[in-house]
Amino acid sequence: MKIICSKSDLxxxxxxxxxxxxxxxxxxxxxxxxIDASAGKIKFTANDMELGIETVVEGRIxxxxxxxxxxxxxSEIIRKLPDSDVTIESDEKRNTHIICEKAKFNIMxxxxxxxxxxxxxxxxxxxxxxxxxxxxxxxQTLFSIAVNESNKIMTxxxxxxxxxxxxxxxxxxxxxxxxxxxxxxxxxxKKVIVPGKxxxxxxxxxxxxxxDFVQIYFTQNHIMFEFDQTIVVSRLIEGNYFRIDHxxxxxxxxxxTINKKEMLDCIDRAALxxxxxxxxxxxxxxxxxxxxxxxxxxxxxxxxxxxIKKEGKDIMIGFNPKFLMDSLRVIDDEDIDIYYVxxxxxxxxxxxxxTYIYLILPVNFVA
Amino acid sequence: MKIICSKSDLxxxxxxxxxxxxxxxxxxxxxxxxIDASAGKIKFTANDMELGIETVVEGRIxxxxxxxxxxxxxSEIIRKLPDSDVTIESDEKRNTHIICEKAKFNIMxxxxxxxxxxxxxxxxxxxxxxxxxxxxxxxQTLFSIAVNESNKIMTxxxxxxxxxxxxxxxxxxxxxxxxxxxxxxxxxxKKVIVPGKxxxxxxxxxxxxxxDFVQIYFTQNHIMFEFDQTIVVSRLIEGNYFRIDHxxxxxxxxxxTINKKEMLDCIDRAALxxxxxxxxxxxxxxxxxxxxxxxxxxxxxxxxxxxIKKEGKDIMIGFNPKFLMDSLRVIDDEDIDIYYVxxxxxxxxxxxxxTYIYLILPVNFVA
Numbered sequence: 070m071k072i073i074c075s076k077s078d079l080x081x082x083x084x085x086x087x088x089x090x091x092x093x094x095x096x097x098x099x100x101x102x103x104i105d106a107s108a109g110k111i112k113f114t115a116n117d118m119e120l121g122i123e124t125v126v127e128g129r130i131x132x133x134x135x136x137x138x139x140x141x142x143x144s145e146i147i148r149k150l151p152d153s154d155v156t157i158e159s160d161e162k163r164n165t166h167i168i169c170e171k172a173k174f175n176i177m178x179x180x181x182x183x184x185x186x187x188x189x190x191x192x193x194x195x196x197x198x199x200x201x202x203x204x205x206x207x208x209q210t211l212f213s214i215a216v217n218e219s220n221k222i223m224t225x226x227x228x229x230x231x232x233x234x235x236x237x238x239x240x241x242x243x244x245x246x247x248x249x250x251x252x253x254x255x256x257x258x259k260k261v262i263v264p265g266k267x268x269x270x271x272x273x274x275x276x277x278x279x280x281d282f283v284q285i286y287f288t289q290n291h292i293m294f295e296f297d298q299t300i301v302v303s304r305l306i307e308g309n310y311f312r313i314d315h316x317x318x319x320x321x322x323x324x325x326t327i328n329k330k331e332m333l334d335c336i337d338r339a340a341l342x343x344x345x346x347x348x349x350x351x352x353x354x355x356x357x358x359x360x361x362x363x364x365x366x367x368x369x370x371x372x373x374x375x376x377i378k379k380e381g382k383d384i385m386i387g388f389n390p391k392f393l394m395d396s397l398r399v400i401d402d403e404d405i406d407i408y409y410v411x412x413x414x415x416x417x418x419x420x421x422x423x424t425y426i427y428l429i430l431p432v433n434f435v436a
Numbered sequence: 437m438k439i440i441c442s443k444s445d446l447x448x449x450x451x452x453x454x455x456x457x458x459x460x461x462x463x464x465x466x467x468x469x470x471i472d473a474s475a476g477k478i479k480f481t482a483n484d485m486e487l488g489i490e491t492v493v494e495g496r497i498x499x500x501x502x503x504x505x506x507x508x509x510x511s512e513i514i515r516k517l518p519d520s521d522v523t524i525e526s527d528e529k530r531n532t533h534i535i536c537e538k539a540k541f542n543i544m545x546x547x548x549x550x551x552x553x554x555x556x557x558x559x560x561x562x563x564x565x566x567x568x569x570x571x572x573x574x575x576q577t578l579f580s581i582a583v584n585e586s587n588k589i590m591t592x593x594x595x596x597x598x599x600x601x602x603x604x605x606x607x608x609x610x611x612x613x614x615x616x617x618x619x620x621x622x623x624x625x626k627k628v629i630v631p632g633k634x635x636x637x638x639x640x641x642x643x644x645x646x647x648d649f650v651q652i653y654f655t656q657n658h659i660m661f662e663f664d665q666t667i668v669v670s671r672l673i674e675g676n677y678f679r680i681d682h683x684x685x686x687x688x689x690x691x692x693t694i695n696k697k698e699m700l701d702c703i704d705r706a707a708l709x710x711x712x713x714x715x716x717x718x719x720x721x722x723x724x725x726x727x728x729x730x731x732x733x734x735x736x737x738x739x740x741x742x743x744i745k746k747e748g749k750d751i752m753i754g755f756n757p758k759f760l761m762d763s764l765r766v767i768d769d770e771d772i773d774i775y776y777v778x779x780x781x782x783x784x785x786x787x788x789x790x791t792y793i794y795l796i797l798p799v800n801f802v803a
Binding site for chain 2: 142145146149150151171172173174175176177334335337338341342368369370371372373375
């Protein structure tokens with residue numbers, strides 16, 4: 070195999086597929102990037118058996134072939150080359166030369182044929198969404214999945230499509246994040262659980278441009294994202310997602326409208342009084358036109374008052390400050406509405422059209 | 437005690453003295469910043485018993501007093517306050533309120549009188565140097581001190597003043613870094629060993645401006661740096677520094693002039709072939725008008741050729757690539773001169789005026 074590509078194209082390709090290289094594996098071949106120039110295109114592939122990424126790299130094929138190169142080493146070599154054309158040449162013993170200007174590297178490759186192929190996905194109906202929207206919706210929900218693997222389903226996100234609506238849900242037992250997105254077209258109903266890791270990695274590759282699009286394909290056990298010159302194939306999480314409809318209610322006793330940044334900054338300050346691992350709640354008292362936020366711990370105490378608009382009853386309720394902050398950080402609205410029922414029931418942060426709903430369970434506190 | 441300062445002035449002061457707060461200590465009081473408003477000024481002090489920093493903070497004293505506050509907590513609180521005036525008020529039980537706009541913190545302070553004073557330094561003759569020059573000379577030499585504490589003297593730098601010359605030396609047994617600086621005035625001879633930690637911390641506080649100056653005072657066991665509204669007092673390392681004169685020679689068999697960036701980039705690439713902890717040398721062959729750099733390891737091999745100007749004999753010599761890179765990184769000249777004697781003797785990278793000399797010992801290699 071002999072190919073010639075620009076350093077920048079190689080680097081772009083390497084950076085994309087690196088997201089699917091496992092950090093730890095017992096299968097040595099998975100630590101490689103597969104360079105496949107056996108057909109008319111140069112393709113880079115990485116695959117951790119859950120998540121696989123393939124991308125086409127611009128360049129010239131001088132002689133067809135296929136080789137697998139250690140991903141970390143190959144990526145570091147490419148990164149440090151001068152900004153010029155790079156020749157990658159591999160002989161039948163997989164002895165590989167990487168040559169750029171006067172720099173010549175020689176490293177040993179592995180048999181390309183040993184590299185596990187990406188799962189073939191039949192391209193049935195596709196769902197189209199902008200890269201911007203997909204990247205945003207991941208950012209706005211992914212913090213709510215469970216990090217603990219004890220309930221596998223909680224480590225993924227529900228992607229539910231019906232007609233022209235995409236609903237994305239993440240929950241971890243203490244909170245729920247829901248985003249409802251209007252799609253340009255209508256589609257048949259689909260309901261899958263996508264692993265959080267896949268979403269995290271894909272969001273790093275997405276351009277985030279509103280003019281760039283992603284095509285999403287579904288099979289029984291897999292989801293495939295196709296965009297630019299890249300395809301990402303991931304296993305789905307098996308099982309039925311939680312029925313969240315009965316957890317969401319639009320009844321409330323208290324509605325508060327508050328400046329998001331003021332509230333976030335205040336909780337951020339208050340959280341200084343909580344040592345890591347400690348579970349001190351922030352206590353919120355809503356009284357007429359003000360919200361008082363208060364925290365008390367061994368470290369000290371903090372309290373602050375924020376002007377609000379209020380409808381309904383006064384209330385006093387405690388929360389894990391981190392959960393409030395996580396949700397507030399991903400809401401772009403300047404002012405937000407928070408709905409409370411009582412001090413034992415979850416609060417809801419949601420906009421009128423319900424493009425977002427963040428449910429957070431309260432915690433007990435000593436007044 | 438009651439003082440009122442702007443958030444930005446407080447933050448500036450906290451950031452300066454934090455450099456002397458020990459990360460680990462058995463004396464709890466040293467984890468504090470001392471706020472001293474007992475005289476006409478507001479002074480912040482931190483002290484790890486080796487290194488002490490004191491800085492004056494702008495502000496208004498409403499009621500005199502002194503209190504010690506946990507440094508980490510205090511600094512985080514200040515950092516997260518709104519950009520406004522901050523009131524710090526401490527009662528006789530050291531119960532301390534920090535109030536900014538509507539945010540009110542309450543934390544417990546410690547007895548200010550328990551905080552160890554900085555060593556009093558008699559202000560004898562002072563040496564004056566620009567903040568820029570001091571910051572630069574630390575950056576250009578500090579990488580050469582020993583990290584291993586087994587030889588205490590190697591963990592510091594020699595500061596030697598005679599007439600209008602300041603010589604700064606760092607060495608670790610494998611290499612020596614020397615910088616010679618011309619001072620504006622002439623001074624009596626001084627020769628001290630300043631701890632590397634002190635220099636590292638002070639270089640983070642220095643503005644780096646050529647128009648700002650540092651005044652340096654010396655005593656038997658201490659050095660004091662005075663600049664802006666800040667004083668830094670450090671113990672010196674006891675003992676006699678190594679006699680380096682007989683290690684430095686201006687004889688050579690080969691002189692090479694090379695583009696610094698080309699050489700640095702090439703070694704940086706070559707170093708990819710060396711696993712951490714491995715001691716594979718980079719082998720340099722100088723032959724007519726080219727330098728060939730070559731490295732061979734279990735990972736693979738790399739070689740590259742760089743055009744040079746050469747005087748004298750051809751030579752082949754091996755080095756630890758890291759040591760070459762460390763020196764090349766801190767030299768600002770576009771082209772540099774490297775002097776070689778033979779493959780067993782150190783090479784010298786130095787300019788004609790000897791404002792810098794970097795000596796690096798070679799290592800054995802298999803050709």
